[in-house]
Amino acid sequence: MSYFYLAIAIVAEVIATSALKSAEGFTRLGPSAIVVAGYGVAFFCLSLTLRTLPVGIAYAIWSGVGIVLVAAIAWVLHGQKLDLPALIGLGLIIAGVLVVNLMSKSVAH
Template sequence: MNAYIYLGIAIVAEVIATSALKASEGFTRFGPSVIVAIGYGVAFYALSLTLKTIPVGISYAIWSGVGIILVTGVAWALYGQKIDLAGMAGIGLIIAGVAVINLFSQSAGH
């Protein structure tokens, strides 16, 4: 399987787990707590498969950058989190950074 598919699975699983972390209310709610444990397990397993092909620094940069963007969107949609102009600008810079890595970096494992 393509390493970027594994990376995508890792990112989605981590976003689900992180979003459920808030809902777990400090691991006092069983259902969300199970989602957290499974989500992080899947995320780290898929990331480990990614690292067979894509360098760790590049993988982590993409994972964390895309994860920040997606978690922010989920927090806005599910939890009513507000984001101001500075926050949007910062996320825009993260998107730009991930794009530069994927489009121009020779170390990205293309």
């Protein structure tokens, strides 16, 4: 269940972070509500994840996957440009998350 809660936390955080631009400094009610609700769900589910996964590992996965997904959404929805160094960096983040999950003995499988 830990990875299920972690997946929900990641999706909620990505939705909330992606809505930040549309919230325009919390001056627009709808996107602002999405931001607050999304972060609330994200932190609640992350706290459930921490019942069984170490905090450093859970946070590394949560933030790493979140960074890559937010960058992809910003590219698609907001036209953010991703040059070669940015793509390489995002690839390294993905590689790091995979190494932590597949090879580290710190992760309870």
